[in-house]
Amino acid sequence: MDSAELLDLLGNANRRRILRLLAHKPCYVTEISEYIGVSPKAVIDHLERLDEAGLVESSVDDQRRKYFRIARNLRLEVTVSPYTFGTKSGYPGSSIDVTTCRHVSIDAEVEAGSDAGDLAAELDRLQDLDRELSLAQRWVHGRLSEVMEQLTDQFEGEDARLLGDVVSALATRSGTVEEVSRRVEAPPEVVEEALERLADEGVAEREGDEWTLPD
Structure with a gap:
């Protein structure tokens, strides 16, 4: 999906609240309606938009209730500075070869074991890495603006x-x-x-x- 279209789609606060809820568990329409405080009809309209974008999907349980869940991993980046405005969207994947990244050093060889303790330790390591990368992105964004300002001054x-x-x-x-x-x-x-x-x-x-x- 085009980044601009995705921004428009997520510009609605109730659609963001629906995705936030579905990130925790699959829900049916009535649950979502009660959680975000809007009518079931409005919830269905939002879910149809999200479904058309491929962000949510549905299935029917034994009691024939339709449950909705998030369909895929998606990352959206928005960059705003005095020198640039842009958006990028992409689908994260664990199969990406990070060893080809010249400026990032990541231990990609670590594999979690199969028991809960090993998986919890790997989750903790990845969450720490995610926070560090977020800080690194903020630093790079700031330095890009500073360097662009210095360059323009030349x-x-x-x-x-x-x-x-x-x-x-x-x-x-x-x-x-x-x-x-x-x-x-x-x-x-x-x-x-x-x-x-x-x-x-x-x-x-x-x-x-x-x-x-x-x-």
């Missing part, structure tokens, strides 16, 4: 912010004028002028049709 004129954005786009990956213009959301002719100025200052260089940062 340039003069009204287009200083644009020059900083173009450098940031090239730091992500090299690209043609058209590709960079899409990343910074500026007209190609304006971005081309910015790239030429950065090249004159030795901050960027052209390799064929692509622009990149010097090694």
Whole structure:
């Protein structure tokens, strides 16, 4: 699902409360209605929206009551700073090869045993890691803003912010004028002028049709 659509979907407080409840246990409509204090009809409308998005699913028990539960793991990230606004969504997975992450050191070889004590210890370790990664993300977010501010201060004129954005786009990956213009959301002719100025200052260089940062 598109990140913007997901933001719109989760912008409703009652849908967030439904997901918070379902994160603890599967529930049927009447339970949800009593918990969040809205009518069963309104709950059904919210559940239909969440079901269409693939966030919840349902099953019927022996008494033919329909239970709803969260259908999948999903992570949504929203970044807001003076230099960027963006959203990313993705499906977490334990099969991701974290050993390829150059800037993160994680002991991915640890495997929990099968008894409750081992699993509880592994849960505690992973929760500690989750908190540390959250702190690391906040630190990186702060440093990104500081570095972008320092970078922008290196340039003069009204287009200083644009020059900083173009450098940031090239730091992500090299690209043609058209590709960079899409990343910074500026007209190609304006971005081309910015790239030429950065090249004159030795901050960027052209390799064929692509622009990149010097090694």
